Amino acid sequence: MSQTITPELRQWITEQVTAGHGPEAVLKSMTASGWQEDVALQALEQTLEKFLADRGIDPEAIYERGTAALYDKPVPAPLLHGEPNVIDLGDAQVQVVFSLEQPRVVVLANVLSHQECDELMALAATRLERSLTVKTDTGTSEVNAARTSDGMFFQRGEFPLCDRIERRIARLLNWPVENGEGLQVLRYRPGAEYKPHYDYFDPAQPGTPTILKRGGQRVGTLVMYLNTPEAGGATTFPDVKLSVNPVKGSAVFFSYALPHPSTQTLHGGAPVLAGEKWVATKWLREGRFE
Numbered sequence: 001m002s003q004t005i006t007p008e009l010r011q012w013i014t015e016q017v018t019a020g021h022g023p024e025a026v027l028k029s030m031t032a033s034g035w036q037e038d039v040a041l042q043a044l045e046q047t048l049e050k051f052l053a054d055r056g057i058d059p060e061a062i063y064e065r066g067t068a069a070l071y072d073k074p075v076p077a078p079l080l081h082g083e084p085n086v087i088d089l090g091d092a093q094v095q096v097v098f099s100l101e102q103p104r105v106v107v108l109a110n111v112l113s114h115q116e117c118d119e120l121m122a123l124a125a126t127r128l129e130r131s132l133t134v135k136t137d138t139g140t141s142e143v144n145a146a147r148t149s150d151g152m153f154f155q156r157g158e159f160p161l162c163d164r165i166e167r168r169i170a171r172l173l174n175w176p177v178e179n180g181e182g183l184q185v186l187r188y189r190p191g192a193e194y195k196p197h198y199d200y201f202d203p204a205q206p207g208t209p210t211i212l213k214r215g216g217q218r219v220g221t222l223v224m225y226l227n228t229p230e231a232g233g234a235t236t237f238p239d240v241k242l243s244v245n246p247v248k249g250s251a252v253f254f255s256y257a258l259p260h261p262s263t264q265t266l267h268g269g270a271p272v273l274a275g276e277k278w279v280a281t282k283w284l285r286e287g288r289f290e
């Protein structure tokens with residue numbers, strides 16, 4: 001029996017997409033509710049095409065920004081549509097190692113030189129303290145059992161090295177320096193981990209509006225590896241069963257146009273099994289973080 005694409009189906013697809021569900025998730029629920037896959041796919045493509053055209057979004061943007069482009073909201077992103085293998089940033093030749101559309105994840109090598117990694121660790125070392133996480137019900141910070149690393153924050157531009165790295169990240173991700181939080185450095189000792197979490201602030205928490213006054217939501221994260229731990233310590237994305245192994249000077253980038261689990265950006269730092277793991281994290285806000 002042949003199925004036909006009705007205006008109601010198109011309407012439903014549009015609602016799903018604007019609610020933050022990626023095309024794959026929408027396709028899945030369509031087939032689960034009895035739509036033939038080819039019909040579902042055709043309906044999805046037609047609807048998305050119109051959705052993009054109505055909003056003046058270039059379908060090419062999807063290749064650059066992943067499905068975030070569907071939400072018509074800019075997010076930080078390396079320019080990948082020309083399929084570059086190396087991005088020349090002047091003071092660094094960054095290699096594109098791996099990219100995933102949904103969730104938007106890009107693994108990059110040679111973001112920092114080994115010397116920069118060493119200098120950053122040395123600058124951070126004396127200021128490390130047991131990591132706090134933002135308590136979203138009040139907007140204050142607290143020690144969190146899910147995060148057993150030691151950490152510290154630099155002010156943006158606090159040292160010439162921070163400034164240089166921040167400007168490089170701004171060019172890499174095409175996102176203003178002013179929208180970045182100061183670099184955070186974390187050190188994990190053997191056994192330490194960062195349980196899976198989202199980096200955006202949960203809109204349902206009462207403390208979130210206070211946090212958002214300074215720069216708005218987080219929309220992207222760059223985790224830079226400052227050393228190569230002997231074993232363990234991968235950055236994991238449980239929703240897509242992806243692990244990124246830490247390698248000195250490399251980084252994993254991910255973005256999230258919406259503060260919603262449908263972005264599939266749940267991620268964590270797996271327990272370090274041997275040696276130490278050091279990372280520097282750059283969080284990017286939608287607005288100026290002053």
Ligand SMILES: O=C(O)CCC(=O)C(=O)O
Nearest residue numbers: 223234235268269279281
């Ligand atoms: O250490 C990692 O691999 C992840 C760090 C992280 O999730 C963060 O800093 O927000």
Ligand SMILES: [Fe+2]
Nearest residue numbers: 197198199267
């Ligand atoms: Fe995180």
